[in-house]
Amino acid sequence: MIEKTRGIVIKYIKYQESSIIVQIFTEDHGLTSFMVNGIxxxxxxxxxxxxQPFSLLDLVIYMKSGREIQRLSEYKYLTPTHSIQTDIKKSTIVLFLSEILSKLLYHEKGPQEMLFGFLYTAVREFDSMTAQIENFHLHFLLKILPYLGLGVADGDELIRSMELEMIHEDQQLLNFVSAVISSDFSDDIGGSGQLRFKALELILNYYHHHTDAIGEIKSLKVLHQVFQ
Structure with missing residues (x-):
């Protein structure tokens, strides 16, 4: 069946000499793999x-039930994402988030209007941001949780859900996580590099506690190197 839908590129892998298999999170079918020949x-x-990861595309697709890899008929930019592709710090964050999303969204199939809407808005805002980008991945990982049925109201609830007790000196960390949850992507919430790394470690522990989909994150080391 030929259909039109919108999509957000998550990642691609090379296939044979000139083709690729690309993972795209589509509005109507969730995470779907497509063959693109000769690209x-x-x-x-x-x-x-x-x-490239986080490209926003208008798609015409061939969907066949039971087929693992689908076909693209047409594709064009829905909205260009120039700075995401050219800014080294932004592209590093995208590399990290796309690795997580490729695992996290694996079972998200069928119509995905609300989750797609969140991702689309987040990508557009990230592309337009000129400041505060160092906290974007923290915002993203916490703000997507309600769409996955894992939302928390603040840092204290995040800790309680893992049945952990934090020592008094970690209250700054919990306050920072709470600030990320309650603020917008572009809000200035401060935070040192060390505090961001501790917050990210805590957030990833939360993901590991509630889902076995994440596993090892190979791009985490690159993220730390760029933002240290």
Whole structure:
């Protein structure tokens, strides 16, 4: 069946000499893998830039029930994301988040209007941000939780859900996590590099506690190197 839908590129892998298999989170079918033939060929008239992580695309797709890898008929930019592709700090955060999303969204199938809406808005805002980007991945990982049925109101609830007790000196960390949850992506909530790393470790522990989908995150080391 030929359908139109919107999609957010999560990641792609090379396939054979000139093709790729790309994971796209679509509004109507959730996380779906597509074959794109010949896109890496020198003769290709289309750029592989369309399939960089967090690209926002308008799609015409061939969907066949039971087929693991679907086909793309047409694709074009829904909204260009220029700074995400060219800013090294933003692209590092996107690399990290796309690795997590490729695992986290694996079972998110069927219509995904609300989750797609969150992702679409987050990507557009991140692309437009000129400051406060160092906390974006923390905002993202905490703000997506309600759409996955794992939302928490503040840092204290996050800790209680894992049945952990924090020592008195960690109250600054819990206050920081609470500030991330209650603020907007672009709000200035401060925080040192060390505090952000501790917050990220705590958030990832929360994910590991509530889901076995995440596993090892290979891009975490790169993220730390860029933002240390």
């Amino acid at each position: 890496r060929s020198a003769r290709s008239k289309r750029s592989i830039g369309y399939f």
